[in-house]
Amino acid sequence: EDKVVQSPLSLVVHEGDTVTLNCSYEVTNFRSLLWYKQEKKAPTFLFMLTSSGIEKKSGRLSSILDKKELFSILNITATQTGDSAIYLCAGARVGGSEKLVFGKGTKLTVNP
Amino acid sequence: NAGVMQNPRHLVRRRGQEARLRCSPMKGHSHVYWYRQLPEEGLKFMVYLQKENIIDESGMPKERFSAEFPKEGPSILRIQQVVRGDSAAYFCASSPPSGRAFFGQGTRLTVV
Numbered sequence: 053e054d055k056v057v058q059s060p061l062s063l064v065v066h067e068g069d070t071v072t073l074n075c076s077y078e079v080t081n082f083r084s085l086l087w088y089k090q091e092k093k094a095p096t097f098l099f100m101l102t103s104s105g106i107e108k109k110s111g112r113l114s115s116i117l118d119k120k121e122l123f124s125i126l127n128i129t130a131t132q133t134g135d136s137a138i139y140l141c142a143g144a145r146v147g148g149s150e151k152l153v154f155g156k157g158t159k160l161t162v163n164p
Numbered sequence: 165n166a167g168v169m170q171n172p173r174h175l176v177r178r179r180g181q182e183a184r185l186r187c188s189p190m191k192g193h194s195h196v197y198w199y200r201q202l203p204e205e206g207l208k209f210m211v212y213l214q215k216e217n218i219i220d221e222s223g224m225p226k227e228r229f230s231a232e233f234p235k236e237g238p239s240i241l242r243i244q245q246v247v248r249g250d251s252a253a254y255f256c257a258s259s260p261p262s263g264r265a266f267f268g269q270g271t272r273l274t275v276v
Contacts, residue, residue, distance in 0.1 A: 056206075086264075094168075094255065094267040095207070140206055150197060150257065150265035151220060154206035 054079045058141050058155035065131055066163050073126040073158045075141035085117055085124050086152065088140040095140055098126070131162045166190070168258050168268035169238075176274045177246050185241040185271045189258030196239040197257040197265060198231060207255060213239060246275045 055078045065071055077085060084102040088095035099108045101117035101124060108115050112131075117124045128135055138159050142152040169188040177183050189196050195214055199207040212220040213233035224231065228246075233239040243250055253272050259265040 058206075088267075094269045097264065097266070100264065142207075150195065150259045150263075151209050151212050152197075152199075152207070152265070153209070154199075156204070156206040 054143065054145075054153040056141055056143050056153050056155035058139075058158050060158060061156065062159040062161070064161045064163065067132055069131050069162075070127065070129045071131060071160065073128075073139050073141075073160070075124045075126070075155055077122050077124070077141070077143045077153075077155075079143035079145060079153055081146040082119070082122075082143060083146040084144045086142045086144060087115055087124075087126050088142065089137045090140055090157070091137040098139075128160075131160075133162050133164055136160055136162045168193075168256055168266050170254075170256050170268035170271050172271060173269060174272050174274070176276060178276055179247060180245050183243040183246050183250070183273055183275075185243075185254050185256075185273070186238040187241070187256030187258070187268060188238040189256075190266055193258035193260050193266075195259045195261065195265075196233050197259075198239075198241050199255045199257065201253040201255060201270075203252075210241070243273075246273075248275050251275045 059074045086100045087098040099115045104119040112129045115126045138157040140157045142154045198210040201207045209223040211231045228244045230242045253270045255270045256268045257265040
C-alpha cells in the first residue's frame with residue numbers, strides 16, 4: 053500500500069528560525085512529490101518535484117527530492133508568524149490521474 | 165477564472181440524515197477528485213471522476229457514500245444516513261486532462 057510519512061508531526065519555533073520538514077514516501081509507479089500549505093482552508097500548492105537533486109525555491113521556501121532514498125525536505129528560512137500552518141506532502145503516480153497520497157502533515161507554529 | 169468552488173462551506177446534519185456536498189471544478193477542468201480529512205490526519209483520497217464516469221473509487225466506503233459528476237452541473241458527493249464518524253472536512257480538487265490539481269476550500273461536515 054502506498055505510504056507517505058512526514059516528520060516531525062508538529063514543530064514550534066521562534067520567528068527568524070530556520071526549519072526543515074521531512075517527507076518519506078513509498079508510492080507505486082512514483083511520478084512526483086508535491087508540497088502544500090494548509091491554513092484552515094484549501095491546501096495551497098507550494099512545489100512539485102519530479103527530478104532528484106534539483107532544488108526548487110520560492111522566496112524563503114525551498115525543497116528538494118531524493119528519488120534514491122525516497123525522501124524530500126522542505127526548508128523555510130527566516131520563519132515568520134505567517135508561516136504557521138500545516139505543511140502537507142503528497143506523492144503522485146505515473147498516469148493521467150492526479151490522485152495523491154498524502155502524509156499526515158507537519159503542524160508548524162511560529163511564535164513572535 | 166474562478167477557483168474550485170465547493171458548497172456549502174459548513175454543513176450540520178443529524179445522525180441518519182443525508183449530506184450532499186457540491187463541487188464546481190475550475191473552468192476547463194474535466195477531472196474531479198474528492199478527499200476526506202479527519203481531525204489530525206492528512207487528506208485521504210476517496211474518488212476520482214471524469215464527466216459522467218467514475219474512474220477510481222478505491223477510497224470510497226462501500227456503503228452510504230456515492231459520487232457523481234454529471235454532464236452538466238457540479239460534482240456531488242452524497243452521504244446517506246450519516247453517522248458521527250462521517251464528521252470531517254471534505255475537499256474537492258479539479259484538474260485538466262493532464263496537469264496539476266487545484267483544491268477547493270472544503271466543506272466541513274458536522275454530524276450531531
